[in-house]
Amino acid sequence: MTDTGRSYCVVVGSLNIDLFVTAERPPRKGETVLGTGFGLFPGGKGANQAVQLARLGSETYIVGRIGADIFADQVVGSLEAAAVRTDYLIKDAGAGTGKGCVFSDAAGDNWIVVVPEANMRWQSHDIENARALIQGARALIVQLEIPLPVVARAIDLACEADVLVVLNPAPASELPGGLLRKVDLLVPNETEASILAGLSVGDVESAKEAARLLQSKADNTVTITLGSAGSVTATGDDIIHTPAFPVEVADVTAAGDSFCACLAYALTESHDLETALRFASAGGALSVTRLGAQPSLPTLDEINTFLEHPGG
Ligand code: RIB
Numbered sequence: 395m396t397d398t399g400r401s402y403c404v405v406v407g408s409l410n411i412d413l414f415v416t417a418e419r420p421p422r423k424g425e426t427v428l429g430t431g432f433g434l435f436p437g438g439k440g441a442n443q444a445v446q447l448a449r450l451g452s453e454t455y456i457v458g459r460i461g462a463d464i465f466a467d468q469v470v471g472s473l474e475a476a477a478v479r480t481d482y483l484i485k486d487a488g489a490g491t492g493k494g495c496v497f498s499d500a501a502g503d504n505w506i507v508v509v510p511e512a513n514m515r516w517q518s519h520d521i522e523n524a525r526a527l528i529q530g531a532r533a534l535i536v537q538l539e540i541p542l543p544v545v546a547r548a549i550d551l552a553c554e555a556d557v558l559v560v561l562n563p564a565p566a567s568e569l570p571g572g573l574l575r576k577v578d579l580l581v582p583n584e585t586e587a588s589i590l591a592g593l594s595v596g597d598v599e600s601a602k603e604a605a606r607l608l609q610s611k612a613d614n615t616v617t618i619t620l621g622s623a624g625s626v627t628a629t630g631d632d633i634i635h636t637p638a639f640p641v642e643v644a645d646v647t648a649a650g651d652s653f654c655a656c657l658a659y660a661l662t663e664s665h666d667l668e669t670a671l672r673f674a675s676a677g678g679a680l681s682v683t684r685l686g687a688q689p690s691l692p693t694l695d696e697i698n699t700f701l702e703h704p705g706g
Pocket of ligand 1 (some may be wrong): 438
């Protein structure tokens with residue numbers, strides 16, 4: 395992917411406040427367990443990816459909706475502290491800010507329930523108002539925590555202007571083939587890839603099969619993230635397994651967001667694909683060493699230092 399001379403990235407997506415709970419293990423049905431910690435962290439896949447891009451030094455705009463409630467200031471504050479441009483953020487007086495109810499166990503694995511609230515209340519003119527912004531961007535990054543027609547329209551606007559389109563298809567959902575063909579880089583995790591490819595992805599070999607299948611259907615680049623097993627990328631010519639960096643896992647929340655944003659950033663900075671994948675892998679690795687979504691996202695300096703001495 396080449397340098398287009400355009401200066402900024404646009405994320406069209408969700409913003410949440412995360413109610414983050416840690417406990418040794420998740421409760422069984424009907425059971426109560428005592429937790430070990432609680433935090434209120436800014437999250438939402440769209441906001442997380444925007445913050446990650448900004449922490450890398452990318453000029454980044456977020457287009458999205460928050461509620462007019464007690465959580466909005468914390469969510470906007472985190473974006474502004476990272477220097478994400480919030481000019482296209484709409485405050486919805488009729489809804490609450492989206493909530494992410496995140497449970498993280500002793501191994502750092504998580505379970506998330508999202509209550510979208512304002513994130514699902516887009517009006518059609520909201521995205522039309524961002525047309526010029528999207529069409530002047532170096533990349534559009536989208537996920538699936540906002541209405542699918544808004545995602546599809548944002549992608550169409552980007553395609554009209556040859557803007558690089560990155561789709562992180564989370565939460566998992568089936569998607570029309572026509573939409574996938576407009577995406578330049580598709581970044582699902584194993585659950586999302588299983589649904590999109592219609593086969594069970596659980597290891598590197600099955601990920602290779604799914605990545606090849608999705609790549610051939612959409613004629614784009616597909617990177618399937620596999621947690622501690624790294625990632626698998628299919629292009630028209632190649633299939634690449636990028637190992638994960640071994641790190642001590644505190645919490646995996648937003649690791650996929652970090653990976654996806656780091657990969658988009660590195661490609662827009664004209665790094666070759668293998669270098670970009672290693673950079674994204676470092677971003678994801680650093681993010682899992684810390685608790686929560688946005689507090690865990692690394693800066694460019696942190697990633698570069700880590701890449702010089704990945705063993706610590
Ligand atoms: O990817 C992690 C994010 O998913 C959390 O921040 C939560 O809000 C949900 O959107």
